[in-house]
Amino acid sequence: MTKIVRREVLAMAAVGTLASACTSGGDNRPRRVAVIGAGIVGASIAYNLAKAGAEVTIFDRHDVATRASRGTFAWLNATWAKQPRAYHRLNQLGMAGWQELESALDIPVKWGGSLEWFASEERQELLASQIAEQVAWGAPARMVEGSELSELEPQVNFRGTAGRLFTQ
Structure with a gap:
């Protein structure tokens, strides 16, 4: 069962309501938000x-995207940890939306991914099965052998890393 957070539902409802009301009213003036x-x-x-159609003013005590967004880009992903399948699909749709926005605004987003590995052979095997599940669900995930790691992350010392890794 997926837990729905009340605050998130209220935020989504507010955006939908505001968007539909942006140009409502008899005078057709844009709403100020x-x-x-x-x-x-x-x-x-x-x-x-x-x-x-709204006239929007953004307020932030810092600059644009200087806190969590700069460090994580809101941690946009649809990775192996997204369970159940419906939640994973929601994240895939969100990623597609962000990619459309990137194109619409012509902004330079570097879509990366993540590398995951575990010291335990048992946990590494579980990771491989989880990756196979994600691939079956349409995720662009794959297992990566050690020789490719330095190409993907040249600043990381992977010496002593055993097992396979995954990137998306």
Whole structure:
């Protein structure tokens, strides 16, 4: 069973309501909306409200994307840890949306991935089966042999790393 967080549902409902009301009213003047936070989520909300016709002002105590968004890009992913399948699919759709936004805004996003490995052979075998499941679900994941690691991450010392790894 997937847990739904009340705050997230309220935020999604608010965005939908604001977007539909951006140009409502008898005078057809655009609505003025303030968005608090200029991270990836706040910027996305502001972008979509502006596309819907709102006059948007973003407030952030720091610069755009200077905190969590700079470090993690909101940790956008649809990796092997996303369970159950419906949740994984939701994340895949979210990734597709971000890629459309990248294209629409012509912004330089470097889509990377992650490398995962475990010291335990048992855990490494479980990882391999989880990756196979994700591939079956349409994820662009694959197992990587040690010789490719330095190409993917030239600044990491992989000496002593045993087993296979995965990237997405």
